Amino acid sequence: MGPDDISRFHQTLEGRMKESNRSSNVPRFVKRVELVQKQTIMHYQTQESQPFLKIVVALPTMVASCRGILERGITIEGLGSKSFLTYESNILFALRFMIDCNIVGGNWIEVPAGKYRKAARVMSYCQLELDCLFSDLVSHAAEGEYSKMAPFRILSFDIECAGRKGHFPEPTHDPVIQIANLVTHQGEGQPFVRNVMTLKSCSPIVGVDVMPFDTERDILLAWRDLIREVDPDIIIGYNICKFDLPYLIERAEVLKIAEFPILGRIRNSRVRVRDTTFSSRQYGVRESKDVTIEGRVQFDLLQAMQRDYKLSSYSLNSVSAHFLGEQKEDVHHSIISDLQNGNSETRRRLAVYCLKDAYLPQRLLDKLMYIYNYVEMARVTGVPISFLLSRGQSIKVLSQLLRKAKQKNLVIPNIKGQGSGQDTFEGATVLEARAGYYEKPIATLDFASLYPSIMMAYNLCYCTLVPPEDARKLNLPPESLNKTPSGEIFVKPELQKGILPEILEELLAARKRAKADLKEAKDPLERAVLDGRQLALKVSANSVYGFTGATVGQLPCLEISSSVTSYGRQMIEHTKKLVEDKFTTVAGYEHNAEVIYGDTDSVMVQFGVSTVEDAMKLGREAADYISGTFTKPIKLEFEKVYFPYLLISKKRYAGLYWTNPEKFDKMDAKGIETVRRDNCLLVKNLVTECLHKILVDRDVPGAVQYVKNTISDLLMNRVDLSLLVITKGLTKTGEDYAVKAAHVELAERMRKRDPATAPTVGDRVPYVIIKAAKGAKAYEKSEDPIYVLDNNIPIDPQYYLENQISKPLLRIFEPILKNASKELLHGSHTRSVSISTPSNSGIMKFAKKKLTCLGCKAIISGGSQTLCPHCKGREAELYCKTVANVSDLEMLFGRLWTQCQECQGSLHQDVLCTSRDCPIFYRRRKAQKDMAEARLQLDRWDF
DNA sequence: TCTCAAACCTAA
């Protein structure tokens, strides 16, 4: 292509752009077409650079349409028809801008003196507004003064709506009645604004600005004014993205308050709400709403929790209990209207509740150091902070890759469809597990950052890969090439240093620095920054390999990922062999070492010695010796000793974890029920307790006894309902399920009861298994715990024994105890069973209840209301027993009630809380039921 | 009763 061809190309492209954007009356689409010297990142290239066409269009949105035209192909006069591979044509504009200006997320930017002037036309609601050429901006690396956190203004808020009876609030019907707000300067312990906007009067609350309004319209506008005045940088809350913010916007639409949704920093720019779904294997499917508020970051703590922690419940209540050790009152939405329609005292009550819901997200933000961790993640990976919650892992790697590529004058092709060649590849080796209970110390050897170090050691990268056809063509010297165990060829660094290895080196070096600085740092704020940074650096390094293997991603390269795993497989086999060959009695060691297990980057070795100290010594020796046989920077480290060690199977084990020979650090469990979210607490607690008794106390009979007691309690119906709640994630929408499952069917039934509160995709569904006809499937027996509690439905203890408890227990006890099954599951403790009567379902509706004797439970046939003739003589004794029973239960209920009152923060008000995540709630409800029943029995003594 | 696949969740 010569200069004339370029100008013809320009004209043709301009014409095609006009055709496909007929509706817009843009004078010119393609601003410039330049010839530039660049190189593609794909494959090792012998020449320095080659010519590329750089196309500059008038608006960001035109990039996509331009790309489409070029990919489909255009006909240029004199050159014929040609379709083009485009490069870097699929990059979000904000990211493109940041990369070009060398700006990273969470960055400090300087507008140098003399390079700006007062804004010619005010276009924003910002406190300072000025005009400056983008190229004059100075981006500062996060070092020294510039590593400090900005004093962000953070607004935490929560709204309450008055739903109709039995319905979840909907913006088309139900008014917003309260909004609680806290505004805090990042880093300060206390909010400097604390208010609650209420519909109608509300009694005063100490330390809070209570702002009553007559109409809902006034509330909404007051809130908008608050946003305008406080001008928050970050808006936080719990579930604000999916609920509170869209609700406010939609409500304002319904009320026709046109001036409400101007909440961003761009003057007169309206907030837009859009439905979005996010789906990835890591985070699952998640439906939410995309709310655009320019200039303010929305940080929804619910989203953050779901991404960062694997919990069995994500309710604000459960999360607060978990991280803050604090419960919150959970008022069911159907009660909210009653409180609103009461008086200023009941509305005050609601306001206190609303304030707490605004306060807890702020506490979580502080406690988990979210600002530090996310700002550091943004700084390390270069993406804007908002991407960290709204986008996946790959954008972070891509951002780093694009930045590095720009430095090296490389461009990244926009490859559509599947990557090169096959679409799956072999992963890591998991060594055969020699299951058993080990009473000798087991040393663990680990490769440090295995996959990153392989990529660095063998220079694996897009730009060092030599495809087979090139290998023949280019005639490269064999000594400059590496052939990977999977058969791929990469050039050595002498010829071309890979940019992935370079990124990884920088990440790991920066992590080392951060960790060293962390050791020195005294100031807690500085420590928070550094700790957040080292974590971000580690996570980033580990996700590079995943990025190359993501076939549906931006730039898959299975040659790289399959090479990485193939080296990994070779290395773990090599390590196992070396350990077993070197540490032998023949070579003068006391015992023959045995590798009893290993997974991906670790091997577990039984050296045969009986003290932790000796195992550590040999572990260190082995790690040093074996490290020497690998290419740098691959390193095998001795990490810990397990003693004793219970190996159940691949990916499942438990043991005491020792890093110094004096005392163990902790009990560690992998893969077994204690660390899984889909088991009920009863199983979790039981297994944890047994492991503790076996491993720590070395008390097997004690563990057995504990199991027996638990099983007996279960069968006698003495177990709290909260311990029987099983939770499972809803991973797809109803009709996509091929088979029926307990949690899916329950979600479906709940949807029929109340579509608005039923679980949806991505939610976790709690359920219990209830009694039903013999042979009924589990999915027919699952029920909502609250529903079970309210309707007094009996649970199925046998199911819990056979399908939940028994197998996990046997797996633990079998290596330790002979006849485990007989002893644990069929002993005398399984004989007494409490027969519960379903009170309101099935056949019992037609059954007539017969009175039974209060002494011996025999059916009473004649006259008496209380006792059979047999027990008549014990009248006085049995009466006293009944009275005592009632008074015990009253006391129990009273204690639990007080506990709930304390939790809600007031001792002279009714308890409204119905938190399905709180064990006290279940116990309180049960005590209430038991008490009522006991009173009925007492009433039968009619003298 | 056995076998297989779907679904879930975890290890690394």
Added chain:
DNA sequence: TCAGTTAGGTTTGAGA
């Protein structure tokens, strides 16, 4: 328009 990887154990429904 976007979505990090594979290996593996366990439970359960469904059909032979």
